[in-house]
Amino acid sequence: MMARAPAILSCVLIAGLLTRADAANQAVTHVIVIEGVKFTPEVLTLKRGDWVQWINKDPFPHTATAKGVFDSHSIASGGTWKYRVRSVGDIDYVCTFHPNMVAKLHIEQ
Amino acid sequence: MKAAAALIVSLLGTSAAMTADLNDAQIAAIVVAADQVDIDAGKLAEHRAHRATVKSFAKQMVVDHGGVNKQAVALVTKLKVTPQDNPTSQTLTAGGADNIKNLKTLHGAAFDKAYVDHEVAYHQQAIDLIDASLIPSAQNAELKALLVAVRPAFVGHLQHAQQIQATLKP
Numbered sequence: 001m002m003a004r005a006p007a008i009l010s011c012v013l014i015a016g017l018l019t020r021a022d023a024a025n026q027a028v029t030h031v032i033v034i035e036g037v038k039f040t041p042e043v044l045t046l047k048r049g050d051w052v053q054w055i056n057k058d059p060f061p062h063t064a065t066a067k068g069v070f071d072s073h074s075i076a077s078g079g080t081w082k083y084r085v086r087s088v089g090d091i092d093y094v095c096t097f098h099p100n101m102v103a104k105l106h107i108e109q
Numbered sequence: 110m111k112a113a114a115a116l117i118v119s120l121l122g123t124s125a126a127m128t129a130d131l132n133d134a135q136i137a138a139i140v141v142a143a144d145q146v147d148i149d150a151g152k153l154a155e156h157r158a159h160r161a162t163v164k165s166f167a168k169q170m171v172v173d174h175g176g177v178n179k180q181a182v183a184l185v186t187k188l189k190v191t192p193q194d195n196p197t198s199q200t201l202t203a204g205g206a207d208n209i210k211n212l213k214t215l216h217g218a219a220f221d222k223a224y225v226d227h228e229v230a231y232h233q234q235a236i237d238l239i240d241a242s243l244i245p246s247a248q249n250a251e252l253k254a255l256l257v258a259v260r261p262a263f264v265g266h267l268q269h270a271q272q273i274q275a276t277l278k279p
């Protein structure tokens with residue numbers, strides 16, 4: 001009985017790791033292209049735990065900034081930035097360099 | 110200030126009428142001149158402007174038009190096209206110099222208003238020039254694609270300038 005305990009514990013731990021790995025595998029990465037002084041898509045629907053990757057295709061820098069939630073700071077031309085969403089609901093964000101660039105993340109459970 | 114804005118409208122309007130048969134080398138010179146004019150005005154305004162929003166906008170114009178210019182120069186270098194000076198690029202450069210000369214006589218709120226009014230007029234007319242002359246005349250597909258790609262940046266700048274203009278007293 002005593003000898004079996006570590007084996008059972010190992011199985012439980014491995015199962016736990018697999019569950020975590022499965023959850024990580026289910027997380028999707030969504031791409032938002034910054035081009036022509038615009039975020040595309042302007043509204044992105046995704047699930048909690050998903051990743052968002054912004055790709056800047058303009059010849060000058062931009063940011064993806066939701067005050068108090070996330071801030072990419074300057075994303076250089078040709079550069080990218082990733083953020084993992086951990087809350088549910090809507091997050092409005094802007095480019096702080098170009099305040100007329102506005103977009104939204106719509107995050108579902 | 111209105112006179113300066115009217116001047117650039119008139120100059121660009123005249124140049125648009127002169128651009129019926131532009132070749133790619135001439136278009137390249139116009140793109141470089143148009144960017145340089147706004148970079149020069151922005152460099153003056155980022156130091157001289159009174160309001161933080163105007164300073165920030167000016168700084169952005171220097172960065173953005175610098176980026177567009179770098180992309181345009183890289184493309185014409187790749188295409189082995191030497192920008193060819195022409196009446197439109199010369200008019201743009203002369204108009205830019207006149208604007209700088211006028212701005213240097215102004216301070217405070219008067220400077221901000223003159224700079225922003227000019228930015229609104231300049232970007233609107235640059236968009237008209239891109240639509241009416243540059244895109245239709247471009248022969249090389251990559252040059253045409255570059256013009257199509259940078260047009261939204263001019264629209265974005267115009268909207269941003271208009272937003273600031275609305276906050277400045279007449």
